[in-house]
Amino acid sequence: MSSDVPPSRSSRTDELVAKLRTDFAGFTVDAVNDLLGPVAQAALGREQSLPARLAVTQRLSASPDEPLAALIAVFVLGLEVPAERLARAVPQVSVPGLQELGLIVTAGNEPGDPVRARVDLRPYATVDALGPADWWLASDLSEVSTGRPLADDHVLGVGGASLTLARCAIRRPTGRVLDLGTGCGIQALHAARHAKHVVATDISARALHLAELNWALNAPTIGAATIEGRRGSLLEPVAGELFDQVVSNPPFVITPRSAPAAAFEYRDGGMVGDDLVRQLVESVGSVLAPGGIAQFLGNWEGRKDEGWTDRVSSWLEASGLDGWVVQREWQDPAEYAETWIRDSGQHLGKDGDDLYAAWLADFASRGVEGVGFGLITLRRPTHEGTPLRVIEERRTGPGLPWGDEVLATLERQDWLAARDDAALLAETLRVAADVTEERHHLPGAEDPSVILLRQGGGAGRVVQAGTALTGFVGASSGDIPVGRLIAALATLLEVDAQALGTELLSDVRNLVRDGLLEPVP
Template sequence: MTLEFSDDFCARLREALRRTSYDADGVLAALGGAAHAALGRNEPEPAYRASTDAGELGTLIRLFLLGGSEPEAAVRAALAPLPLEDALASGLVRGDGERIRAGLDVRPHGDEEGSWWVVSDLDSDQLGHEVPPDHVLGVGHASLSLIRATIRRPVGSLLDLGTGNGVQALHAARHAQHVTATDVSSRALALADLTFRLNGLDVELLRGEWFAPVARRRFDQIVCNPPFVVGPPRVDYTYRDSGLAGDDASALVVRQLPALLNPGGVGQLLASWLHVEGEDWADRVARWLPAGTDAWFVQRDVADPGLYVGTWLRDAGIDPRSPEGRAKAGAWLDWFADEKVRGIGFGFVTLRRAEVEHPTVVCEDLRQAYDDPLGPEAGAWLDRVAWLREHADDLLDTRFRVPPTVLLERIDTPGEEGWQTTIRRLHRTDGPGWQHEVDELAAALLAGCRGALPLSDLLELLTIAHGGTAEELAGAALPMIRELVRHGMIEPV
């Protein structure tokens, strides 16, 4: 079915959604906190029960959020002033005997400032079978994690590469004056267009592969949730498969993205990379980078190949136990074995077009759980990297302080002379919760970082108490200081 939605259709649907309070706050109020939380865990029954007393809003909740079938008269009333006939003709809903089911997923999605509606295809659970190849994914965990990892600072222009249902562009419109969204899928662009028009947003939409639609253009910021699933070079589903082998899709975006940034511009993406026998993953991803690019690769997880394959088969609605599932899994795992793949890394990449001879490239694990969004930390990381580059030659003249959010944890074990400290660990209690183990001398140095004395004076005082020379202590301390600055565990005054 060709997806076409007129301005009148969008205006009438928007009026119906507003009239019934089918938005993030309205749904939460109708369901209550417990049922709403259960729905987030894919436990629909409490939401079904809570929605029965919610009138027309309850009809829309059961129709679009719970995948139920509703009486024709109830749906007609809930969608007014949009005629039910128009909703059926457009594919927004579909007939199911004498009842009506959703044809598309229309879902409230909100942030601290307000609420939107996001339109996507029904997933395999709602359809009851495998999704088609041009399936347009809803707002999943990957989308939400990129939303939380994106820097939200005012910019003039922003590109959402591979927009899908358009949710990244919705958030981008909060802080970008002009948003451009691209996708290779005509179906994705049609649903993204409906998403944008429902929410009254003017977003430039372009169709084409990768960066081709915006060749020779430049942006202040680029966000990208690419088809990063790794494996054999094939395209079963456009939302996840690139047609490139292994992690070449992530490599392509990292290689080409900086060229489309204005000087100082920032790009952020989700990415996957292979852990290959005999190769360090950090070396692998660092080779993708073009010259003059600051880069922060944050690895959030490493998946076993068997678990990885099973997860993505289920995501598409394929039972790994079925003949089709076993055949697909076998071919996928054979490819991993041939390529000596031992694991699949997944995480966030932050890039900045720095145009310097010696950019900063850091690859690190961040597999611990944390609550704070990564976006503010990514912006602060870029700021701290720029500060370190600007003050590379005068760190010893700088006065530092340890922020109040950083604590020193000691682990003592019993010894012959009583308790002995065996581990000293700095722990940052906000952001990603960075931790660094330090020795006694480093702990003493950091204890003096109160913003009163420059680093050189503190090192001189340590030589009096612990021996050695200031030059020797500086040689050992400066690499640690740079790393702690990058992680926000000490800061210049």
């Protein structure tokens, strides 16, 4: 696959994009939501456009000159409107300017001739670790707008996976960031808020074309950062280069190779099973600078002869990097097939049944019992020692690892890696302010049957603790070294101090790594 850099935009394109930006000043998420109303907006989120179409049609009938309704009709819902109505919504860039940018097609040159969008172009608002972000993003029209299954080179807009990655990625001032598989360019925009230079790659020429448009349309929000698009597969376009951060929402969907109709560039990496994610885990270290961090989404299989934790663990070992894997969802093979057949609009009729059967046969051939979805964080360590290995399952709520918490965990791992057991025994620890203790008793029992340490912030961990660990945490007030505290507990519990230390130190390290215990400076 070539790694050509897309051609630079012309000054004419930049002029038209600047005019479009002016016309779109009132085309915001809040404005769209206000016009559609909560019912229609919620229905759109479920991929049901009829309530929104009715709301916009009613507004256009009542107020033909309403610019926002025309923009929503054309660019969000994919409806046709007379050219004169759209022209009133875009007085700066004009209808011919939109056509020149490749955003619309017209049926003629008369004011009453219908026009329709060639792309989905809508406002986007979110909050990442740096605060609010408000942009406009172009992508390909969905099957909800077109009424047809997606094209093979479909460029996806912002979905749940994109939002998850954007909210979980580390946002610290840094030099070079790689956005691998940029799609419509959303992760590159987020990265440009804290990086000096972003390289964004994709195998799809169409994706890079739309991403370039999005970067130009939102250029005033990214300051002095530069974004460079390159075409190519996985790490090929950046071979031999180093980056401080890598983010990726790669084409990780596990697709049966026997069913070409199931393959789409935005989601299918062309490999068998979960090999694309495995290859990325094992090879991304080659482009990470020392201390560099990679975060990406992925799927992985759980097989009859190899559970998902064992499978992912083997990838981390092969990478040689620090690794933290959080599984956020688990689907059985049928559920997984249904999800992605429905995603492409191919779920109706015999063709849908054939795809379903191909997916199930593909999973059966490898003994797949389920597929996990989650977030992978990797770091190229700057020190010798045992690498970080955390593989866990967290579904919803505060357990979601936000970027700041990911960075804090890696920093705590560095603190631990610099201290062997003897050094840790000499340190003084205290309980983090957000940790609470829960005790559960069986009816009539004097002693608790379960003791839980619950973290209110951070990754929202809940740790089941035995008597000794509970006593250690309860006594960690920040004024007694770990070794002396263990000795005192051993006397109280009438057990051997050395044996108790062996029992507790591993748990203490985990509590420090996860932020439930804090070193006292």
